Amino acid sequence: MDKAINVLDRNKKNDFKEFVNNKHSFNRENMFICKSKKLMNEYFLSVFSWLERCEPIFGFNLRGYEKTRIYTYLAERYISYWFNKYSKPLNWSVFFYDTKKNKLKLKK
Numbered sequence: 830m831d832k833a834i835n836v837l838d839r840n841k842k843n844d845f846k847e848f849v850n851n852k853h854s855f856n857r858e859n860m861f862i863c864k865s866k867k868l869m870n871e872y873f874l875s876v877f878s879w880l881e882r883c884e885p886i887f888g889f890n891l892r893g894y895e896k897t898r899i900y901t902y903l904a905e906r907y908i909s910y911w912f913n914k915y916s917k918p919l920n921w922s923v924f925f926y927d928t929k930k931n932k933l934k935l936k937k
Contacts, residue, residue, distance in 0.1 A: 833903050836882040841875075848910040861912060868916055876907050 834846050863869045880900055891897045912918050 830903075830906070832886050833879075833883050836886065837879055844914060845907070845910050848913075849906060852909070854909065861908060861918075863912075863916075865916075871915070872908070872911055875911060876904055879907065880904065 830849060831846075834842060834849070837845055863872075880903065883900070883903065887896075887899050891899060
């Protein structure tokens with residue numbers, strides 16, 4: 830992570846490093862809903878230019894689960910940082926319901 834953080838723009842480097850070291854939540858699978866095209870474009874420009882600068886460091890000859898998803902992992906961490914810093918996100922909790930434990934019985 831430190832290698833990737835080091836190629837960030839100077840104004841984001843310290844904030845993102847602090848976020849990664851101190852925040853314990855993230856947006857899984859890069860999931861977000863955004864109404865602003867301008868904000869989305871700014872995010873995409875930021876994340877893809879950063880990931881492009883990471884390519885010489887990590888390359889594409891990646892083997893093993895943790896290596897094959899390195900770019901996804903970086904983007905997952907970055908999306909949480911970026912939207913929390915540059916927008917006013919509304920976070921919703923995710924709840925899981927175990928359907929195997931509580932089957933509904935339907936009347937015929």
